[in-house]
Amino acid sequence: QSALAQPASVSGSPGQSITISCTGTSRDVGAYDYVSWYKQHPGKAPQLMIYAVSNRPSGVPDRFSGSKSGNTASLTISGLQVEDEGDYYCSSYTHFGTSVLFGGGTTLTVL
Amino acid sequence: QVQLVQSGAEVKKPGSSVKVSCKASGGTFINYVFGWVRQAPGQGLEWVGGIIPVFRSPNYAQNFQDRVTISADESASTVYMELSGLRSEDTAVYYCVRGAAGIVGATPFDYWGPGTLVPVSS
Numbered sequence: 001q002s003a004l005a006q007p008a009s010v011s012g013s014p015g016q017s018i019t020i021s022c023t024g025t026s027r028d029v030g031a032y033d034y035v036s037w038y039k040q041h042p043g044k045a046p047q048l049m050i051y052a053v054s055n056r057p058s059g060v061p062d063r064f065s066g067s068k069s070g071n072t073a074s075l076t077i078s079g080l081q082v083e084d085e086g087d088y089y090c091s092s093y094t095h096f097g098t099s100v101l102f103g104g105g106t107t108l109t110v111l
Numbered sequence: 112q113v114q115l116v117q118s119g120a121e122v123k124k125p126g127s128s129v130k131v132s133c134k135a136s137g138g139t140f141i142n143y144v145f146g147w148v149r150q151a152p153g154q155g156l157e158w159v160g161g162i163i164p165v166f167r168s169p170n171y172a173q174n175f176q177d178r179v180t181i182s183a184d185e186s187a188s189t190v191y192m193e194l195s196g197l198r199s200e201d202t203a204v205y206y207c208v209r210g211a212a213g214i215v216g217a218t219p220f221d222y223w224g225p226g227t228l229v230p231v232s233s
Contacts, residue, residue, distance in 0.1 A: 003155065032217070034216075034217045034218075036219040036220070038156075038220075045206055045223035045224065045225055045226055046156065046206075046220075046223055047223065048219050048220060048221050051219035051221075052219070057219075057221060089155060089156050091156075091158075093214070093216045093217040094216075098158060098172040098173050098174070099158065099161070099170055099172065099215055099216035100146075100158035100161075100172070100216040101158070102148075102155060102156040102157065102158065103155070104155045105155040105156070
């Protein structure tokens with residue numbers, strides 16, 4: 001199974017908003033509301049930012065939001081801050097084969 | 112506070128096996144989902160497989176089904192991942208993850224271990 005499709009990189013200025021897309025198929029993103037987003041700093045373990053499409057774990061700022069339309073999920077970060085820089089990965093449950101698919105990752109740069 | 116403590120880095124030869132452990136503390140063990148995610152150098156995340164200790168039945172990603180064994184020792188609150196037939200492409204950091212009780216893969220991974228580096232080289 002192919003990984004979920006994410007843009008390789010996005011960038012924005014402090015205070016701006018950006019959106020990272022995550023495109024799957026009707027067998028994964030489109031079929032279930034089990035989409036999560038993770039943020040990873042270089043050399044560190046990823047951390048959960050969004051789960052079940054649009055839910056934030058305790059401690060994640062409300063500047064982070066998630067949504068889904070059809071086979072594409074999105075992560076939006078509003079009011080960009082320098083500390084938001086890092087790699088972002090989406091994941092989705094799939095009933096077929098592997099059970100968990102990850103996106104290829106998107107590097108966010110705050111200029 | 113939940114903590115996942117993983118075993119240390121291991122250098123392996125091609126064709127050999129590696130067994131990585133992950134000891135969980137700070138929370139109930141048997142009902143949660145525990146899994147393994149790997150990340151090759153400079154690459155993205157890849158699901159290896161998972162287990163719910165109370166059910167003892169592991170779930171493996173298709174790419175690893177014939178080479179991986181995931182198990183759990185309830186008495187030690189520890190999960191294990193053994194990967195056999197190692198090749199250079201298996202060089203990666205292997206992360207232990209914990210997800211909320213539910214279907215393996217459907218619950219988010221809210222806790223991650225620090226990772227275990229497994230270089231495979233002759």
